[in-house]
Amino acid sequence: MRALLRSLCAAALWLTAVSLAWAAEAPPAQPVTAKRPKVGLALSGGGARGLAHIGILKVLEEMGVPVDMIAGTSMGAIVGGLYASGYTTGQIEDLVGHLDWREAFSSQPDRRLLRFDLKDESQRYLFEVGVGEGTINLPAGLLSGYKLTTLLTRVCLPVARITDFNRLPIPFRAVATDITNGETVILDQGSLAMAMRASMSLPSIFPPFEINGRLLVDGGITQNLPVDTVKAMGADVVIAVNVSTPLKPRNKINDFIDVMDQTISLSMIRNTEEQASRADLLITPDLERFSNTEFSKFEELVLIGVAAARAQAPAVLALARDKGVELARPHRPGVKLVEEVTVAKVSLAGSQTYLPELERLAPFKPGRKVTTLELDESVQRLYGLGTLESVDYQVIPVAAGRSEILYTLKEKQLGLAGSRMGLKLGINSQGSEDWGINFNFRRPNVIFSGSSAEMNIIIGRTYGGDVRLSLPNQPLEGVFLRPSLFYYSKLHDIYDSREIRAQFTVEQVGFSLETGYNLGTWGEFTVGYWLEYDTASPRILVYDFDEISDRLSGIRSSLKLDTMDKNPFPTRGFTSNIVLHRMLKDLYSDVDFARMEWSGSLALTPWPRHTLEPNWKLATSLNTSPPLTQVVFLGGYPGMLGYAFEEFFGSELARAQLMYRYRLSDRIYLLAAGNTGQVWDSLDEGERQWDHLLWGGGGGVAFDTPLGPLALTLGFGEQGRTNLYFNFGYGF
Numbered sequence: 001m002r003a004l005l006r007s008l009c010a011a012a013l014w015l016t017a018v019s020l021a022w023a024a025e026a027p028p029a030q031p032v033t034a035k036r037p038k039v040g041l042a043l044s045g046g047g048a049r050g051l052a053h054i055g056i057l058k059v060l061e062e063m064g065v066p067v068d069m070i071a072g073t074s075m076g077a078i079v080g081g082l083y084a085s086g087y088t089t090g091q092i093e094d095l096v097g098h099l100d101w102r103e104a105f106s107s108q109p110d111r112r113l114l115r116f117d118l119k120d121e122s123q124r125y126l127f128e129v130g131v132g133e134g135t136i137n138l139p140a141g142l143l144s145g146y147k148l149t150t151l152l153t154r155v156c157l158p159v160a161r162i163t164d165f166n167r168l169p170i171p172f173r174a175v176a177t178d179i180t181n182g183e184t185v186i187l188d189q190g191s192l193a194m195a196m197r198a199s200m201s202l203p204s205i206f207p208p209f210e211i212n213g214r215l216l217v218d219g220g221i222t223q224n225l226p227v228d229t230v231k232a233m234g235a236d237v238v239i240a241v242n243v244s245t246p247l248k249p250r251n252k253i254n255d256f257i258d259v260m261d262q263t264i265s266l267s268m269i270r271n272t273e274e275q276a277s278r279a280d281l282l283i284t285p286d287l288e289r290f291s292n293t294e295f296s297k298f299e300e301l302v303l304i305g306v307a308a309a310r311a312q313a314p315a316v317l318a319l320a321r322d323k324g325v326e327l328a329r330p331h332r333p334g335v336k337l338v339e340e341v342t343v344a345k346v347s348l349a350g351s352q353t354y355l356p357e358l359e360r361l362a363p364f365k366p367g368r369k370v371t372t373l374e375l376d377e378s379v380q381r382l383y384g385l386g387t388l389e390s391v392d393y394q395v396i397p398v399a400a401g402r403s404e405i406l407y408t409l410k411e412k413q414l415g416l417a418g419s420r421m422g423l424k425l426g427i428n429s430q431g432s433e434d435w436g437i438n439f440n441f442r443r444p445n446v447i448f449s450g451s452s453a454e455m456n457i458i459i460g461r462t463y464g465g466d467v468r469l470s471l472p473n474q475p476l477e478g479v480f481l482r483p484s485l486f487y488y489s490k491l492h493d494i495y496d497s498r499e500i501r502a503q504f505t506v507e508q509v510g511f512s513l514e515t516g517y518n519l520g521t522w523g524e525f526t527v528g529y530w531l532e533y534d535t536a537s538p539r540i541l542v543y544d545f546d547e548i549s550d551r552l553s554g555i556r557s558s559l560k561l562d563t564m565d566k567n568p569f570p571t572r573g574f575t576s577n578i579v580l581h582r583m584l585k586d587l588y589s590d591v592d593f594a595r596m597e598w599s600g601s602l603a604l605t606p607w608p609r610h611t612l613e614p615n616w617k618l619a620t621s622l623n624t625s626p627p628l629t630q631v632v633f634l635g636g637y638p639g640m641l642g643y644a645f646e647e648f649f650g651s652e653l654a655r656a657q658l659m660y661r662y663r664l665s666d667r668i669y670l671l672a673a674g675n676t677g678q679v680w681d682s683l684d685e686g687e688r689q690w691d692h693l694l695w696g697g698g699g700g701v702a703f704d705t706p707l708g709p710l711a712l713t714l715g716f717g718e719q720g721r722t723n724l725y726f727n728f729g730y731g732f
Contacts, residue, residue, distance in 0.1 A: 533549070
């Protein structure tokens with residue numbers, strides 16, 4: 001035992017000696033390093049002016065300023081959210097540079113994606129309201145914003161799995177406002193794209209955006225510069241960037257829109273100043289000459305942001321030194337865009353009435369790889385139904401690399417029916433005119449999903465209306481039944497020596513029962529029974545004729561095709577409309593005759609900005625004798641420049657035109673056209689006098705206004721004809 005104790009004591013003494021020797025040679029203990037102060041960015045809203053945030057982020061990166069957290073409002077939420085999700089400033093700049101902002105804010109779907117009968121449904125109307133039981137329901141916003149939502153969803157797909165914004169590469173918050181109680185809502189979880197979109201829901205422009213049962217609008221109303229928010233995230237140092245629009249001077253407040261805008265801005269500016277006073281450093285780019293809608297000037301806006309940040313570089317360096325912030329340029333590898341997802345299932349949030357339409361317009365089976373382009377197009381097709389206020393989708397990752405595609409459809413709050421008003425106006429210097437106001441009332445899903453009831457009322461040179469049902473055959477995809485009742489009274493001029501010498505009216509009342517087949521997005525084929533009672537009556541009795549009344553009964557069929565990319569001013573695609581009437585005494589018609597018409601156009605853009613559009617119309621009665629109520633007319637803008645509106649009429653018609661357009665800007669076009677045509681009383685006469693064609697042409701300027709196309713053109717025809725045309729709106 002003594003030997004064992006002696007050995008243990010010796011070992012202990014040896015270990016003690018070694019420890020003392022090591023302690024003598026080791027350097028003195030270092031004090032514990034304090035944690036680096038956390039730096040947060042607060043990015044304000046400001047519409048297009050918010051693109052200056054990109055330039056400021058670029059300079060902060062160059063200086064090596066660490067960004068530990070970001071809070072953004074409106075455009076600041078979008079730029080800040082992209083940066084927080086891992087995008088480099090170069091990637092954000094590239095995204096902005098290639099983005100068609102006009103298209104991003106548009107509510108109009110791509111025409112080529114829509115079913116034929118829906119292609120121009122919304123375009124020809126100035127506005128839409130709902131009609132309830134003694135109430136008028138106005139839309140919640142001028143623009144839907146669904147394309148902006150889809151864009152944000154697509155660019156946020158790389159971080160779709162992250163629902164806690166603290167787990168993003170940089171922790172992030174988006175600021176919104178609850179429109180029901182005025183509370184500031186800090187969005188810190190869920191879908192990043194939806195949070196960014198909610199933060200940019202400018203009241204009256206976009207409808208409120210719903211998240212977790214709350215109706216959210218632009219965060220700028222309550223906290224346009226979110227300094228308090230980024231401090232609450234734990235920031236020790238706050239750099240704030242203010243790009244908000246300043247108040248208008250007195251001489252710029254001229255109408256009620258200016259007054260409303262200034263009233264909203266008053267509280268926003270005051271709140272912004274309070275938040276700015278609590279920041280450690282404020283950067284305010286010189287954006288006085290830019291409005292919040294000038295997205296096309298993104299390059300200048302980014303450069304102004306760069307200049308503002310570099311001007312503040314000494315202050316940034318001093319702040320970093322005073323606060324103990326170490327500067328080191330961060331490594332940001334960037335984000336790899338997601339181009340396709342593998343479908344686990346497609347589901348619907350919202351009215352299950354639209355489930356058949358969802359299955360038809362988003363036919364993505366489990367296991368299929370779907371591109372982001374296909375997802376975007378499915379959203380446009382659904383919105384193109386015309387009955388939805390908003391459409392969006394979320395990609396929710398599930399097991400085995402597959403994702404659920406969750407569509408959220410919000411139906412328009414129209415009450416009993418949707419009401420729309422359209423306007424057209426055509427005047428030419430020769431004295432003729434064509435004008436009208438169209439009121440459209442539509443109730444969707446009136447009998448079952450996809451069906452609709454519709455009524456049109458027209459007041460103008462032509463007045464009357466129609467009522468029709470559209471009944472899709474659900475077991476037979478694409479087949480439909482379309483019964484209708486109609487009454488129209490049309491006024492026509494009779495010319496002699498280029499002067500209006502008489503007028504007559506044609507009244508038509510009747511019904512039709514058509515069945516048809518939708519040819520996808522290309523067109524439709526219809527065939528059906530047609531019965532109408534026509535009366536032609538003189539209005540000015542310089543040329544007297546007896547009143548003519550006929551019962552017309554027979555078969556009508558049509559084949560209509562349309563692949564134009566836009567209306568108006570298409571750049572590619574074609575239209576073709578073939579209609580055949582066959583009225584038969586065997587079907588109780590008073591008159592036995594035929595009528596075939598073919599009209600069409602082709603848009604070609606051989607060079608950027610330059611579009612050629614040949615268009616034509618042919619009509620023949622095939623040597624039968626149609627009544628006066630069934631004649632065809634020639635003349636006027638746009639098809640026959642140089643001549644008055646409906647200056648010539650007959651049983652046979654041939655017309656051709658070559659229209660040239662040069663796009664000066666996004667909304668302004670120069671026009672030039674040459675055309676020829678003629679009408680005859682019979683096919684035999686047309687064959688004999690084929691060389692007696694009328695020639696003409698002209699040119700002018702056209703504007704693609706938010707309310708519809710507007711054109712001012714000058715036309716020249718034979719025998720010294722000169723006509724100045726003013727036209728606005730779409731045809732009915």
